[in-house]
Amino acid sequence: MSTKHRLNDLAIFGGAPAFQEKLHVGRPNIGNRERLLERINDLLDRRWLTNNGPYVQEFEQRIADLVGVKHCIAVCNATVALEIAIRAAGLAGEVIVPSMTFIATAHALQWQQITPVFCDIDPKTYNLDPCRVEEMITPRTTGIIGVHLWGRPCDVERLAEIACYRNLKLLYDAAHAFGCSYKGRMIGGFGDAEVFSFHATKFFNTFEGGAVTTNDDDLAARIRLMKNFGFAGYDNVTYIGTNGKMTEVSAAMGLTGLESLDEFIAINQRNYTQYQRELEGLPGGYLLTYDETEKCNYQYLVLEIDETVTQISRDQLVEILWAENVLARRYFYPGCHRMEPYRSYFPHAGLLLPETEKVAKRVLSLPTGTAVGQDGIRTICNIIRLVLLNANAVRMRLESPELATRKPA
Ligand SMILES: Cc1ncc(COP(=O)(O)O)c(C=O)c1O
Numbered sequence: 001m002s003t004k005h006r007l008n009d010l011a012i013f014g015g016a017p018a019f020q021e022k023l024h025v026g027r028p029n030i031g032n033r034e035r036l037l038e039r040i041n042d043l044l045d046r047r048w049l050t051n052n053g054p055y056v057q058e059f060e061q062r063i064a065d066l067v068g069v070k071h072c073i074a075v076c077n078a079t080v081a082l083e084i085a086i087r088a089a090g091l092a093g094e095v096i097v098p099s100m101t102f103i104a105t106a107h108a109l110q111w112q113q114i115t116p117v118f119c120d121i122d123p124k125t126y127n128l129d130p131c132r133v134e135e136m137i138t139p140r141t142t143g144i145i146g147v148h149l150w151g152r153p154c155d156v157e158r159l160a161e162i163a164c165y166r167n168l169k170l171l172y173d174a175a176h177a178f179g180c181s182y183k184g185r186m187i188g189g190f191g192d193a194e195v196f197s198f199h200a201t202k203f204f205n206t207f208e209g210g211a212v213t214t215n216d217d218d219l220a221a222r223i224r225l226m227k228n229f230g231f232a233g234y235d236n237v238t239y240i241g242t243n244g245k246m247t248e249v250s251a252a253m254g255l256t257g258l259e260s261l262d263e264f265i266a267i268n269q270r271n272y273t274q275y276q277r278e279l280e281g282l283p284g285g286y287l288l289t290y291d292e293t294e295k296c297n298y299q300y301l302v303l304e305i306d307e308t309v310t311q312i313s314r315d316q317l318v319e320i321l322w323a324e325n326v327l328a329r330r331y332f333y334p335g336c337h338r339m340e341p342y343r344s345y346f347p348h349a350g351l352l353l354p355e356t357e358k359v360a361k362r363v364l365s366l367p368t369g370t371a372v373g374q375d376g377i378r379t380i381c382n383i384i385r386l387v388l389l390n391a392n393a394v395r396m397r398l399e400s401p402e403l404a405t406r407k408p409a
Pocket of ligand 1: 078079080101102104105147173175176197198199209
């Protein structure tokens with residue numbers, strides 16, 4: 001990793017890539033390996049591998065305590081957790097969701113023949129815009145699913161008001177927001193229920209995994225039944241259900257990860273502070289900020305590129321970074337409404353989603369967590385600065401015929 005001074009040093013223009021190995025935006029955290037292996041040995045000795053074992057029960061209690069809710073139901077992943085929460089809450093017809101999210105939010109509805117109605121985001125927060133939500137409500141609307149995008153909380157107060165007076169259910173896809181708070185209250189306790197993802201790509205993981213958290217006793221009971229085929233006891237099925245159970249080995253990973261949670265967050269926060277420092281004052285390149293008076297997990301390092309200022313597009317910057325082996329990602333381009341089956345169902349949805357369309361073209365996620373150290377961040381920021389401060393020259397060279405045959409990032 002050496003400092004690049006001239007455009008010819010950039011890998012896209014023939015220089016050596018800044019990183020020899022491909023650098024992903026994240027690398028799974030595993031916490032204390034010895035503790036994990038102890039737990040795995042323990043569960044093997046016990047021969048209780050799944051079906052609501054002791055580790056799953058302990059994990060659920062730990063999450064409920066941490067989030068400050070009455071119930072936590074551990075699930076095999078967040079997508080199934082969303083599907084179950086949606087069904088248990090009785091959603092049907094149409095449900096209002098942002099398009100600026102991972103596709104699972106929409107699929108969890110469509111999978112059960114519920115129409116996701118894509119709603120635009122607030123240009124300041126990039127989360128569901130409550131004013132737009134009200135405009136999207138029809139007689140078929142039964143609920144709203146907010147997404148705390150990149151861990152930044154939705155306007156939970158306004159959404160709760162709307163849900164209350166329009167008699168709608170309110171769920172949150174909190175896949176990104178484990179460990180975050182809003183006005184001092186932990187995410188997980190808002191709406192009728194919230195859903196976390198503990199996928200390996202999240203800063204806190206259970207290999208695959210997720211959880212539904214809620215303060216609603218009846219909803220929790222239905223979700224518990226539904227994640228276990230509807231079994232209320234031996235030979236007694238009282239509900240339609242599926243198999244959404246978390247395994248013991250996943251819960252063992254989760255319990256071990258929880259012991260290092262503060263450390264994982266501290267690494268993310270340190271990275272965020274360094275990126276902020278190194279990219280400060282860059283014209284047209286803005287790092288997404290977190291409210292540091294709240295609890296944050298800082299797991300996404302999102303850079304927004306304003307092409308009208310930089311003269312270079314987000315996609316061109318991504319292409320340059322990929323040539324350096326920095327695999328920056330365009331989360332969540334192009335928006336759910338531009339992916340199948342939704343783009344065929346609603347070919348003109350984009351007309352009602354101007355802010356979503358704008359943001360989806362401007363943001364990129366940069367490496368963080370233990371994927372990257374301080375030197376790595378310095379190198380990435382050096383490349384970004386070099387490109388943005390020489391944007392006109394970079395653009396001209398990128399658009400020159402010699403580079404026309406290069407592979408797209
Ligand atoms: C916003 C959002 N919702 C849902 C999911 C699905 O989570 P899982 O992979 O645990 O099913 C993800 C996964 O990245 C996500 O980002």
